[in-house]
Amino acid sequence: MPLAGGDEEEPSSRFERELADPAPGPEAAARGSELRRAVTRALARLTPEHREVLLLCEMQGLSYEEAAAALGCRLGTVRSRLARARWALRQHLEGIWP
Amino acid sequence: MRCEEFRRELDETGEITSPAARDHLAACADCARAVALWEEARAALRELDREATPPFLHARVMAHLRAAERERLAPRRPWRLAARGVAALAALLAISFAGWIVWRVAPEAPVPVETKAAPRADERTPEPAPVTLPPPLPEAPPAPATASPPRAPSTRPAPVAQREEAAPAEEAIPVMEGQAKPAAVAEPSATPPALGTVAEGGAAPPAHLSLSRRATPERETAEGTRAARAQTARQPGGEALAMAARYAAATRSVEIACILFADTGEPPRSLTLPEPLAPAPGAEIGFTLLPDGELRFDEPLPEGSEPGALAERLRRLALSPGDYRLRRDG
Numbered sequence: 001m002p003l004a005g006g007d008e009e010e011p012s013s014r015f016e017r018e019l020a021d022p023a024p025g026p027e028a029a030a031r032g033s034e035l036r037r038a039v040t041r042a043l044a045r046l047t048p049e050h051r052e053v054l055l056l057c058e059m060q061g062l063s064y065e066e067a068a069a070a071l072g073c074r075l076g077t078v079r080s081r082l083a084r085a086r087w088a089l090r091q092h093l094e095g096i097w098p
Numbered sequence: 099m100r101c102e103e104f105r106r107e108l109d110e111t112g113e114i115t116s117p118a119a120r121d122h123l124a125a126c127a128d129c130a131r132a133v134a135l136w137e138e139a140r141a142a143l144r145e146l147d148r149e150a151t152p153p154f155l156h157a158r159v160m161a162h163l164r165a166a167e168r169e170r171l172a173p174r175r176p177w178r179l180a181a182r183g184v185a186a187l188a189a190l191l192a193i194s195f196a197g198w199i200v201w202r203v204a205p206e207a208p209v210p211v212e213t214k215a216a217p218r219a220d221e222r223t224p225e226p227a228p229v230t231l232p233p234p235l236p237e238a239p240p241a242p243a244t245a246s247p248p249r250a251p252s253t254r255p256a257p258v259a260q261r262e263e264a265a266p267a268e269e270a271i272p273v274m275e276g277q278a279k280p281a282a283v284a285e286p287s288a289t290p291p292a293l294g295t296v297a298e299g300g301a302a303p304p305a306h307l308s309l310s311r312r313a314t315p316e317r318e319t320a321e322g323t324r325a326a327r328a329q330t331a332r333q334p335g336g337e338a339l340a341m342a343a344r345y346a347a348a349t350r351s352v353e354i355a356c357i358l359f360a361d362t363g364e365p366p367r368s369l370t371l372p373e374p375l376a377p378a379p380g381a382e383i384g385f386t387l388l389p390d391g392e393l394r395f396d397e398p399l400p401e402g403s404e405p406g407a408l409a410e411r412l413r414r415l416a417l418s419p420g421d422y423r424l425r426r427d428g
Contacts (some may be wrong), residue, residue, distance in 0.1 A: 032142070032145070033140045035138055035139070036142045036145055036146055038142075039139050039142040039143060039146065040146065042139075054143070055143075056146075057113070058140055058143045058144070058155070059143045059146065059147040060147065061143060079110070080379075081108045082112075083106075083109040084109075086108070086109040086112065087105075087109045089139060090109070090132065090135065090136055090139070093135060093139055094135065097135065
């Protein structure tokens with residue numbers, strides 16, 4: 001059965017591509033698990049204001065306007081608070097993550 | 099762009115978009131490492147969000163909440179049912195008690211009798227008295243042709259409208275409920291007021307408080323008035339007899355406090371007797387109780403008394419043989 005497109009592909013390469021598991025391997029899975037644990041510890045060290053704005057915008061995917069409405073504060077406050085939260089999270093992560 | 103400016107833009111926007119930042123990222127290994135760490139951290143945050151809400155979490159939480167709510171309400175339900183039952187029982191008892199009070203108190207009011215000879219309000223005394231009906235008068239004139247014939251005895255009073263149907267002219271006689279003196283009403287020798295004086299003296303009373311009677315020239319005579327009064331009183335279903343019966347029943351149920359003095363040296367005893375059995379106010383009933391249990395009154399009891407019932411009542415006191423005197427207390 002000819003493949004669409006015209007260029008012939010080796011059957012072995014095609015099977016390898018179709019049968020490849022996109023999930024991360026054991027090493028990557030272990031690293032991802034360790035990273036999530038480190039992020040959780042870093043989140044725990046944030047102030048409540050930084051933690052909630054980070055969870056709303058980065059985890060839940062809310063826009064700045066939606067976060068401002070949810071928190072009951074101005075848009076500029078959300079922007080500045082989110083920038084400080086990112087900076088604090090990176091600082092904590094760089095201290096515990098190699 | 100310096101590293102501080104690059105990190106500030108990274109913190110403010112969360113991603114690298116400006117060309118200057120991209121150039122710095124390509125040239126600075128530390129900033130590239132910081133961006134890589136941030137991208138991994140952001141991916142980890144989104145993984146945490148997915149892990150934080152496992153499948154069926156909502157259903158499990160809601161099921162747990164519903165179970166907790168049922169458990170919270172379960173122990174209170176019997177108490178609520180019990181409280182409702184107690185409230186319903188209390189309401190039933192209150193209604194029953196109110197009904198009993200009305201039934202018990204209503205007959206004790208003075209019995210009004212509705213006749214033409216009813217005295218005026220200022221001539222009446224509040225003390226009730228039993229109703230004695232006058233004997234039928236043989237000289238009662240025959241009823242007019244337009245009047246309805248005498249009715250057979252009935253336990254239900256004739257409707258006012260039925261009595262009024264053949265009357266060419268009406269006069270209203272007020273019924274002074276709760277104030278009329280029945281004895282004066284039924285006394286045949288009392289001089290009745292002239293026909294129409296009550297209605298003419300003041301405003302007509304409400305329809306439910308008045309009796310209507312014909313005011314024909316024949317009945318404006320004294321004999322006609324007496325005959326009409328006697329006819330009204332003789333009606334078995336009339337209001338007068340009904341009220342008299344209620345008054346008699348109420349009188350019988352009244353208990354009179356009495357004192358029994360013994361000539362045998364025993365201390366006086368207090369007892370209550372029904373009104374018909376009690377001695378008259380200020381009077382004494384003397385009797386002797388023989389050893390064989392026979393009770394003899396010293397004097398015949400007044401007419402209308404019930405010596406048998408009184409003797410039976412006194413025998414129940416388990417008195418010792420001797421002479422006794424009974425009189426009202428106070």
